Amino acid sequence: MTSxxxxxxxxxxxxxxxxxxxxxxxxFLALLFLPAxxxxxxxxxxxxxxxxxxxxxxxxxxxxxxxxxxxxxxxxGFVLGVPIFAWICELVGWKTKEQRYDKLAKEFTKLLTSAxxxxxxxxxxxxxxxxxxxxxxxxxxxxxxxxxxxxYCLLFLLETATLYMYWYGWDYMQGNKKTFHLFLGFLLNLxxxxxxxxxxxxxxxxxxPVVVGEGDAWARAWMAMQNPxxxxxxxxxxxxxxxxxxxxxxxxxxxxYLLAVSREEREHYDWMGYVGNFIGxxxxxPLPFAGYWLMREVYQYNQQMGITLMGGFLAWLFILQAMLxxxxxxxANYYFWMGITHRIxxxxxxxxKPVMGMLIVLLLCLGVWMTPHSLVAxxxxxxKMGGTHxxxxxxxxxxxxxMTVSNIMILVTFMSFIMYWRAGKQETAxxxxxxxxxxxxxxxxAGIAVxxxxxxxxxxxxxxxxNYFSVAQVLIVLFIMxxxxxxxxxxxxxxxxxxxxxxxxxxxxxxYSLVLNAVMVIxxxxxxxxxxxxxxxxxxxxxxxxDTSDYAYSPALGYAAAFMSLNTFVFCxxxxxxxxxxxxxxxxxxxxxxxxxxxxPGHTAPAMAGGAPSxxxxxx
Amino acid sequence: MSEVALLQIIGMCVIGVGILILLFIKGMFLRVxxxxxxxxxxxxxxxxxxxxxxxxxxxxETFDLASVKSPDDLAxxxxxxxxxxxxCALCHSIGPSESAxxxxxxxxxxxxxAEFIYESLTKPQAYIYLDYRHDGIPKEYxxxxxxxxxxxxxxxxxxxxxxxAFLQKMSGxxxxxxxxxxxxxxxxxxxxxxxxxxxxTLKSQLQNLADR
Numbered sequence: 144m145t146s147x148x149x150x151x152x153x154x155x156x157x158x159x160x161x162x163x164x165x166x167x168x169x170x171f172l173a174l175l176f177l178p179a180x181x182x183x184x185x186x187x188x189x190x191x192x193x194x195x196x197x198x199x200x201x202x203x204x205x206x207x208x209x210x211x212x213x214x215x216x217x218x219x220g221f222v223l224g225v226p227i228f229a230w231i232c233e234l235v236g237w238k239t240k241e242q243r244y245d246k247l248a249k250e251f252t253k254l255l256t257s258a259x260x261x262x263x264x265x266x267x268x269x270x271x272x273x274x275x276x277x278x279x280x281x282x283x284x285x286x287x288x289x290x291x292x293x294x295y296c297l298l299f300l301l302e303t304a305t306l307y308m309y310w311y312g313w314d315y316m317q318g319n320k321k322t323f324h325l326f327l328g329f330l331l332n333l334x335x336x337x338x339x340x341x342x343x344x345x346x347x348x349x350x351x352p353v354v355v356g357e358g359d360a361w362a363r364a365w366m367a368m369q370n371p372x373x374x375x376x377x378x379x380x381x382x383x384x385x386x387x388x389x390x391x392x393x394x395x396x397x398x399x400y401l402l403a404v405s406r407e408e409r410e411h412y413d414w415m416g417y418v419g420n421f422i423g424x425x426x427x428x429p430l431p432f433a434g435y436w437l438m439r440e441v442y443q444y445n446q447q448m449g450i451t452l453m454g455g456f457l458a459w460l461f462i463l464q465a466m467l468x469x470x471x472x473x474x475a476n477y478y479f480w481m482g483i484t485h486r487i488x489x490x491x492x493x494x495x496k497p498v499m500g501m502l503i504v505l506l507l508c509l510g511v512w513m514t515p516h517s518l519v520a521x522x523x524x525x526x527k528m529g530g531t532h533x534x535x536x537x538x539x540x541x542x543x544x545x546m547t548v549s550n551i552m553i554l555v556t557f558m559s560f561i562m563y564w565r566a567g568k569q570e571t572a573x574x575x576x577x578x579x580x581x582x583x584x585x586x587x588x589a590g591i592a593v594x595x596x597x598x599x600x601x602x603x604x605x606x607x608x609x610n611y612f613s614v615a616q617v618l619i620v621l622f623i624m625x626x627x628x629x630x631x632x633x634x635x636x637x638x639x640x641x642x643x644x645x646x647x648x649x650x651x652x653x654x655y656s657l658v659l660n661a662v663m664v665i666x667x668x669x670x671x672x673x674x675x676x677x678x679x680x681x682x683x684x685x686x687x688x689x690d691t692s693d694y695a696y697s698p699a700l701g702y703a704a705a706f707m708s709l710n711t712f713v714f715c716x717x718x719x720x721x722x723x724x725x726x727x728x729x730x731x732x733x734x735x736x737x738x739x740x741x742x743x744p745g746h747t748a749p750a751m752a753g754g755a756p757s758x759x760x761x762x763x
Numbered sequence: 764m765s766e767v768a769l770l771q772i773i774g775m776c777v778i779g780v781g782i783l784i785l786l787f788i789k790g791m792f793l794r795v796x797x798x799x800x801x802x803x804x805x806x807x808x809x810x811x812x813x814x815x816x817x818x819x820x821x822x823x824e825t826f827d828l829a830s831v832k833s834p835d836d837l838a839x840x841x842x843x844x845x846x847x848x849x850x851c852a853l854c855h856s857i858g859p860s861e862s863a864x865x866x867x868x869x870x871x872x873x874x875x876x877a878e879f880i881y882e883s884l885t886k887p888q889a890y891i892y893l894d895y896r897h898d899g900i901p902k903e904y905x906x907x908x909x910x911x912x913x914x915x916x917x918x919x920x921x922x923x924x925x926x927x928a929f930l931q932k933m934s935g936x937x938x939x940x941x942x943x944x945x946x947x948x949x950x951x952x953x954x955x956x957x958x959x960x961x962x963x964t965l966k967s968q969l970q971n972l973a974d975r
Binding site for chain 1: 766767770773774777791792794795796798799800802803804806807809810811812813814815816817818819820821847850852853854888908909910
């Protein structure tokens with residue numbers, strides 16, 4: 144190594160001494176990689192400035208960055224989604240005075256401390272890899288965005304300080320100080336939002352760059368940040384993070400439910416699974432609308448990019464996306480229906496028919512959504528069909544049909560939730576009958592209107608369908624959601640409970656369905672990450688900086704799906720490890736000394752507190 | 764064996780392992796992992812069963828200005844630059860467009876002189892029309908015109924001339940840029956490159972001396 148290289152190495156090592164544990168380990172790993180990368184570059188250290196790319200033997204630079212970036216993004220989604228989940232739970236606990244929500248929020252905040260460090264670790268590795276493997280691109284982005292790097296660092300400092308205060312001050316800030324603690328939770332989420340949107344601007348600039356005019360570094364960075372897909376991605380990712388946080392909490396509860404040995408544990412994790420699934424579904428309902436907005440912006444920015452995504456080599460990706468979303472919708476609804484059947488005794492017969500109807504509608508909708516627009520057919524097959532489009536299936540393969548069924552699926556899922564909410568309760572308000580009739584009427588009208596607009600969409604120019612009909616469909620469904628929710632809440636306020644909810648009676652498959660939902664969300668995030676990246680085709684920065692490396696191609700779906708599956712499995716293992724580490728202390732506390740019998744007042748508290756039985760339990 | 768076949772075999776093995784775990788392992792955590800592996804294996808197999816299309820990059824286009832024989836050749840190179848290296852189409856449209864962030868360039872070659880277009884590209888703030896067409900109230904646009912001859916776009920003089928030739932042809936105007944002018948600028952650039960190369964060699968020699 145040259146003296147300059149030694150100096151750089153020494154500076155990095157000195158810097159490492161100031162880093163916290165896991166970060167230090169991450170940096171150490173990255174340093175281990177660097178010599179190999181330098182070797183891959185042919186040892187031409189002195190020409191480092193002119194190197195555009197470096198490769199990693201075996202796995203390849205692009206694949207290595209893919210895996211690390213995906214882990215970092217999924218962990219970041221988790222780290223940003225869980226505080227939203229925790230804060231909502233804390234808020235609900237504070238408003239309803241139900242301690243179990245507060246305890247649930249606290250326990251999930253505890254996970255953040257280890258998850259936060261792991262996310263930063265992968266972020267550090269990713270940064271080192273990007274600087275080492277893509278020096279030219281990183282130099283360009285640094286030149287364009289450097290002031291935003293400083294803002295990002297500042298936000299990280301603020302986020303870390305707030306997280307420390309939020310977590311360590313939980314018990315201290317009770318009673319009168321609770322509102323301040325809630326304010327800290329709000330700040331935590333605000334800074335987390337900032338941490339998300341700043342790097343989003345770098346990634347969206349790569350996909351939809353704008354011409355940056357004259358000005359100082361700050362003005363230029365700000366101009367580059369305000370690119371057309373920045374805010375659609377911000378909103379889409381924010382909602383997706385809530386969904387990820389909710390479903391991961393649900394999956395954790397599902398696994399713990401399957402592992403539970405006592406009645407109290409089963410009751411507790413059943414309830415936690417319900418809360419996680421509820422928040423996941425709550426976020427999932429508006430997510431397609433955000434996705435629609437993003438695609439609209441992509442089309443408006445560059446029609447060619449939109450066509451590459453929806454009609455080009457990525458077209459089949461959206462069939463896979465439909466399948467994953469369909470399974471997610473089915474899984475979430477199935478869990479609601481199981482909840483009605485097993486938690487509310489006596490309701491099986493009452494809800495059997497509506498559930499069957501909903502299932503049929505969901506399956507039909509999923510069938511339409513998954514219908515490809517054109518099939519890969521031989522010449523003879525195409526002649527038999529009378530063209531490249533199947534005479535029947537081709538009708539369902541177009542966007543008008545897909546928009547219609549996705550809106551209907553959202554409506555059905557929303558109604559599943561309303562049905563669950565109302566199950567086991569008898570409305571007592573005098574106006575309840577009228578309200579229910581109005582809601583029923585509105586639902587029928589909304590369903591018909593969505594279908595009519597969908598069919599009408601076949602006979603109007605695409606721009607009219609996109610600008611007016613699809614927007615109208617979305618607004619109709621949103622209208623139903625924003626009117627039914629408060630109306631049902633008012634109805635339930637004075638309702639009489641006819642059947643008490645029984646927790647802990649769900650069958651084993653409920654636990655698996657929660658795990659399945661989380662896997663679907665993680666796969667979906669991985670799939671759409673590949674779509675977003677591949678839509679840039681052979682450009683690092685679309686239309687501005689061409690990818691001239693050996694990896695300038697986008698791999699086919701099958702190869703990409705194998706990577707997505709690998710990434711999902713690794714992420715599941717990392718999250719399981721984080722959960723396991725975070726609950727070790729609780730397990731130790733819950734374990735009585737050997738040979739003794741200990742009574743724990745209030746709850747068994749193996750890992751996650753909240754929703755505990757009122758009586759104690761003897762532990763041997 | 765093809766890559767797809769190999770991945771299909773791996774996918775089936777993963778599903779098989781998942782099934783074996785669910786059949787024979789009692790540990791609940793491992794069973795959940797087996798279930799997850801099965802789901803991921805099924806997903807991979809489905810993804811492998813749809814048409815496999817990779818997106819390959821197109822061949823790198825080179826703008827060989829030295830081979831220009833006629834003004835039409837020049838306009839054809841200018842068209843390529845307009846939609847690629849020049850990044851003009853990032854903001855400008857040719858014909859009305861709702862999404863365009865800057866003025867529509869349809870017919871601009873007929874309305875503005877080559878000199879004015881050259882100045883607009885290299886000194887965009889020198890003289891500003893909010894809307895060169897002057898139809899109704901001048902319109903404000905969100906994007907600001909950058910210096911096309913400077914980084915990050917950095918078009919050469921010849922490339923800018925080619926773009927102007929394209930704009931003129933696209934507007935139905937006779938191309939006023941002459942092939943000889945381009946050849947002249949090619950020679951100028953070659954000379955300046957030689958000077959730069961000599962200066963760079965001198966610089967590195969001086970640096971070596973200083974290092975010693």
